[in-house]
Amino acid sequence: MGLKVGVLGIGPVGEHIVRILGERKFPVDGPLTIMATRERDEIIDEMPVSVQKVSEDLFKKLDLVFFAGKEGAKGASLEWADIAVKNGCVVIDNGGDLRMYPGIPLVIPEINMDSVTKDTRLICNPNCSTIQMALALYPLHKASRVRRVIVSTYQSVSGHSGGAMELLKAEIKQVLSGESVQEYPAIFARSASFNCIPHIDRFEKNGYTREEMKMVNEPRKIFNEPNLLISATAVRVPVLVGHSESINAEFMEPMNAQKAIEILSNPVLSPGVVYIDGITDDKNSLEIRHDPLERRYPVASDIEKVEWKDSVMVGRIRDDMTVPNAINLWCVSDNLRKGAATNAIQIAEGMLEKGLL
Ligand SMILES: NC(=O)c1ccc[n+]([C@@H]2O[C@H](COP(=O)([O-])OP(=O)(O)OC[C@H]3O[C@@H](n4cnc5c(N)ncnc54)[C@H](OP(=O)(O)O)[C@@H]3O)[C@@H](O)[C@H]2O)c1
Known part of the structure; x- marks a missing residue:
């Protein structure tokens, strides 16, 4: 029943x-x-x-x-x-x-x-941008406790509403046919076609947007870590569906790219996360852009793949060369599916x- x-x-x-x-x-x-x-x-x-x-x-x-x-x-x-x-x-x-x-x-x-x-x-x-960041960071947090995160988002227009997807398509048609773009600030603060807009939701008094402050505050509640330090810049990009994020995370205990890869590529330690990465061994290859291994990292269009559509995809994991126990990573997810x-x-x-x- x-x-x-x-x-x-x-x-x-x-x-x-x-x-x-x-x-x-x-x-x-x-x-x-x-x-x-x-x-x-x-x-x-x-x-x-x-x-x-x-x-x-x-x-x-x-x-x-x-x-x-x-x-x-x-x-x-x-x-x-x-x-x-x-x-x-x-x-x-x-x-x-x-x-x-x-x-x-x-x-x-x-x-x-x-x-x-x-x-x-x-x-x-x-929030959709919180879910993918938190899911990528939590397994690392359990291993080495996150101290500080700096995140920049590349968020698709569907994050605003169905009307936003229609508006982006209409704007692109206007631009390609040489017409002047009609702006609708209630949906996009600035024209979204062929553009990146560092303004999602309203500005708060502190200069951050509400979207950015959601990314600061929500993980504290989810991780039950009231002192977690997160600094966010949220940007709308002309993608229909699928948010991407560049995340720099610093840890209180030992962490490096190799350890992060081991954790995030283990589905038991990192449920809901898929690690997608690969760099060719052949650094002299003239065909580098055609090497399937070289091009292995998640992008927003990967949300179309059935096996990844409900996951948080993570790749480009690198040591942060400026401070110890810190890494950079790239993560992508479907904001309408896992993000909502x-x-x-x-x-x-x-x-x-x-x-x-
Ligand atoms: N889009 C995303 O990626 C995403 C991700 C995470 C969370 N969210 C959140 O999920 C919610 C829905 O997002 P969406 O993009 O689907 O929004 P949307 O396109 O704006 O659709 C909103 C829907 O809610 C209905 N509605 C609005 N106010 C209502 C009210 N007072 N009483 C009853 N129904 C009401 C509307 O009714 P009508 O159709 O009759 O106008 C419409 O069907 C939002 O709160 C959004 O912040 C969105």
Whole structure:
């Protein structure tokens, strides 16, 4: 017997939740209840789905609801999460509004599923850029304790919303046909086509953006390390789906590239992580760009590969030559899957395994 499951919000994240629940054969009893701000019919993967206008009555019939709505005062979580819980639902929320509340677990199942207990009714998914960084760093942290991280992101436009992907495609067409680009600052602060924008979400008073501060604060809660030092620069790049990150990490105990490779290439020590790397031995090769080994490192388009689509891919692991016990690495993941929908569904699967759902 399955669970009565709802999905609130049907942008790219909500759509992926619907798709991945099916892919992973999550035990759903009857049709999914899909909710948004207004009623209509939609097509997902060539299947018609009916979207209902969210209301308190709908939550009364559900056991579990994945929230994938907009953030902020008029967003789905602040408006509906409490109501869903009061009506007996377990809520797994993709938005950022409730993540840092004490008492609400912020969960990456491979790291801290133990923060979900029998009393937990509301769980938050971390931010997409946090999930991939934390999953790549946690196995190294367990071995040698991270002291300080400097991270720069290369984030795809789908991280903003479905509208952002459409806008990027429209902008690219305008540029290629010689038209002037029409800017929509509500979506991209600056034109996104053929551009890199060091501005994701709002600026805070300290000069960092909210996206950057999510990467500073969320790992502290997930790792249960309130003094973890993280410095982030978050950049939007003209990629449709798939975030990349350049991470420099310094450790309190011995760490070097070789040790990091040993840990991150071991699936038992590093669940959810795939290590992809390779440098040709033939340094004189004129065909170097055609050498498949030389080109082995993860890139955003690798999220299309079935075997990697739900992983955090890590490569380019090098010693930091400027300080001891420090490394550089490159990591890539699908922001809509492991960065959002897959992680949320893995939390629900973890709860089922523990008998909490
Ligand atoms: N995109 C990513 O890579 C990513 C990764 C991690 C986390 N997240 C988070 O996941 C959430 C969803 O992201 P998205 O990119 O799919 O967003 P999106 O494209 O903006 O879609 C939001 C959906 O939520 C619905 N919605 C908005 N406000 C609502 C409210 N007050 N009550 C009920 N429904 C409401 C919208 O309804 P209508 O369709 O009726 O307008 C829409 O279906 C956001 O909180 C985002 O921050 C996104």
